[in-house]
Amino acid sequence: MDSTVENARTLKTTFPLTPQSTLGALLAIVRNPLDALPPSIFTEPFVFSKTAGELKVYLADPTLIHEALVKNAEALGKGDQVRRALGPALGQGLLTADGAHWKWQRQSVAGAFRHDKLLELQPTMIAAAERTRDRWMGIGSGTVGVGHEMMRTTFDIIVETMMSGGHGIDVARVEKGISDFLKPTGWTFALGLLRAPEWIPYPGRGKAEAAVEFLRSSLLSVIEERRVRPNDRHDLVNMLLSASDPETGRTMNDEEIVDNLMTFITAGHETTALGLAWAFDLLARHPEVETKVLVEIDAATGGEPVDAKHVSKLVYTRQVFSEAMRLYPPAPIITRTALRDFQLGDYLIPAGTVLIVPIYAVHHHASLWSDPEVFNPDRFSPEAAKTRHRYAYMPFGAGPRVCIGNAFAVMEAVAILAVLLQKIRLAAVNPHPAKPIMKVTLRPDRSQRMNLVLR
Template sequence: MPTAIENDTELKTSFPLTPQSTLGALVAIVRNPLDALPPSIFKEPLVFSKTAGEVKVYLADPVLIHEALVKNADSLGKGDQVRRALGPALGEGLLTADGAHWKWQRQSVAGAFRHDKLVELQPTMIEAAERTRNRWLENGQGTIDIGHEMMRTTFDIIVETMMSGGHGIEVGKVETGISDFLRPTGWTFALGLVHAPEWIPYPGRGKAKAAVAFLRSSLLSVIEARRKSPDDRRDLVNMLLSASDPESGRTMTDAEIVDNLMTFITAGHETTALGLIWTFDLLARHPEVESQVLAEIDAITEGRPITAVDVPKLVYTRQVFSEAMRVYPPAPIITRTALKDFQLGEYLIPAGTVLIVPIYAVHHHASLWQDPEVFDPGRFSSEAAKARHRYAYMPFGAGPRVCIGSAFAVMEAVAILAVLLQKVRLAAIEPQPPKPVMKVTLRPNKTLGMNLVLR
């Protein structure tokens, strides 16, 4: 095992450990994994913690994050925690696979996310947002469940753009299924921490299992129908059907195609919807910011309907969405497991160590952001962004495994905000904002009702 680096500075192989009660950590993880983060990681660059006899490394320093996730990407794998939590639904898809299997799958779908392809998809995004807006206008002023509305809208977009239509998939059942699957993930993380057998029952396990079966069977029927009646549509389904490993020449099985469709449907529409949910709540609580967004939309459109040409011009609206994802990152934690020993700063990280990049803590870190709890879209002006380290802000992850759909998600979110806010405003009902709770993604702790106000 190496003990020194090139400049002859000795690497540290013992770590300054922050003790964590195993029982306390388990309880926190079940309730809300954010509460299990060591409080010091909101102020310190890195923290070593020992829980259930295992050392975990928490990284909040952008330089160390870059060193781990980019420079040492080949030394890290997704690890057992991710497999236990997401594997039953996502199998060995793009989000959960490692190594060569991950690489060829990513290459297979990369074409769906080229800039020119995304530009082609903008009208579809706008049309989906218009359907939501028209439904709201027909119902008039009243209370809406913004969570349900955004999940429905982004699901509509992901199905239309990636699967060329819903093929009879029931939107309501899919939304319920994803929630049923994610709700008990705190239990899977907690049981994984103590290496409990995977067959151990826990609250919500039965519902989660049934939800996964429903979701996967629904997508399998789409694949079977497409195989029976092939066509030349240039969508994600056909890309996956025609994909082949450049080294072995093998194609994807139906199960592997379902793995990837599940990944894009759950991760793709869920995270964007959550970013929008938090954005609408923040706008409702910051009228001065909302006024600037409305003014920008009105100035660019001059009262006419939003078009694809308008979306890139909505600079401030995009800043607002970016800041909302800083305050409430939809994917709040990244975990990796060291596949081999590697150097991280002045430390030697042994194989098997779990590394945690708590994006939520990075986005609220006292040394990285001035007044981190303040909602300030000005942080994302071009000047401010240039002055900031690339890995101080990472709502879509980092390194080779950065979210392949990040540009799609931002384009989609800005289009939805523009179409809806051109005609309506949303007002908060509760005096205090909801508490963020991690269920793999960062969700409000309760249904978020908002009052619809026509403009």
């Protein structure tokens, strides 16, 4: 007999519900899902609420997060809201699939993210950063939108490393397409909560559907080109083309390959770009931290241009990026749906419950971080990291479904920061930082314009 069933009589099956207005929650979700978080989740270990008849449990306690996402991973699925919001673009790729289909896809691409493979990609990362640096130096003392610039840089890297150049993909249209797709996701979450029919129109739906069509057709052309003119590059496209399920022997069809390329392009470049944009903004507002970064870059490089052998030496620079992602986690919320009853702490969580790990709240939680709103890269020193619970910091998620590209993203970000900061200082145009809003990812509520100052 299942141990959960055996213990059911001793577990709590009634929940201390936090009042939450359904209408208020829906309006907040449409505007900015972060505003729909119960305020108490920033100070309490967990919160239960019920919205539109649906039981939700919000988790901020690292021990409970580990218990849910790791120990009970098999009891949780992505859920209908994730499918409604991301399925049209990502299909059944690595981010959205469940069960055996997720597992064999994950195994198929894992080799691309081994440490030795990532080291081989460092020169490509540095070269992309140098192209951005040279473009900025050509502008001189002008102003740039740092978010757009980081999107362009990280997209350059993902296309070169994962698709061997991408066969002329229109970078500007891809960036706009991703934004058009993500912009109305608050509506899809809200309508999903109401269990509304999926055909219901909402603001931005037409643009989002057109964006998905463009993005998927662009990637399909890459696959078709590769099938006609195969090569021996060890990139993601070839890995997906040759991947097979070890149990059934089945291979991916073109639509499934598109699902995964879409996943890596959207999740693999946009999240890193957002983390970098927030990092540059934070550095501009904390010159004492920027000075420490510059001293480290100079010590590591000896004044020479940044190259692959320097990146691993930039420990403090990596701490800066980590702290930026604590304050502004690019993926600010994890949601799961209970596929069956399971035990969580002292409670028996019933099937159908929506489990929410509000990473943004965990990263700002008063019991987990001292002065949580303060930008302090020293939180991520090697010594400090030893005393922190593993699940108090989760910019890449947690458990078996932790982001497969986390090491890629950090290596890429440190290389970009070093190459650009060595020659250029960015100064914030607006005296006040942008407000973070959630459109699946954590975006600023306005363009982050910054002035370029050559060093």
